[in-house]
Amino acid sequence: MKKHNILMSESFSRGKRHYFLDYKIARNRSNFICFTRSDAQGDGTYSVERLRVFQEDFEVLIGSFSSLMTMAAHYGNGYESVQDMRLLNQQQEVRGIKGMEVALRPREKMLENGPAAMTDTELLAMLIGSGTPNESAIDLAYRILGSVEGNLQELSVLGFPGLCRFAGMGIAKSSSVMAAMELGRRLGRY
Structure with a gap:
């Protein structure tokens, strides 16, 4: 054989x-x-x-192995199944932007006050769209801007390698940020 x-x-x-x-x-x-x-x-x-x-x-x-390992990691915490864990997590306090007061959420703030009232962090968070399970889009945007000391010119030249090094930033989110930066550059030419 x-x-x-x-x-x-x-x-x-x-x-x-x-x-x-x-x-x-x-x-x-x-x-x-x-x-x-x-x-x-x-x-x-x-x-x-x-x-x-x-x-x-x-x-x-x-899928089965993932569920099994998740349950093993939380063994003894009173869960009967992965579904019980999910239900309990859904009942816990909502985190991230959805957990913020409505008036402070970036989209709602822009709708109410206009784009000029937005901070650079809020505008970048809107481009990013979503964060990670451990970090909101606003926190992720804050970290990214912090890495360039708030300098938008430096942000505009990060490119895929510079943006994708942040957890939660893949090709899609990085492309959105890079596209917005390019539109800004083009607008500056007029």
Whole structure:
């Protein structure tokens, strides 16, 4: 029987027990993950158990594993399931911009007072659109502006590498900021 090609592999051991996690390609060119546990026996042999998960089931495996690890991380906190955790988190105080007083939210503030009343941080936060689970768009904008000491000229030349280095800033959000900066430059030409 021909062996499967291993594309990537990880392994670890604990005592007489060895674990192998292999990402392989089968003869039919489909991908699969093989989990192998090998236990050393007293007579010098090994007992081996394998579990294979094929490509079409990766999404379900990853989702299940993610839920399991989330529950394991919070074991003993009174949760019965991941759904219980989500429900409890939804019932907790809303964070970020949605948790702010309505009159202080950037969009509402602009609607009420006009764009001239907005701080640079609020305007940048509006371009960014959303933050991360741990940081609002306003906090993220504040950090980005802080990195250039509030200098909008410096902000305009950060580019993808400079903007994407901030957690929460990917290509899409960075593109929005860069597009606004370019419009500002073009407006300055007239």
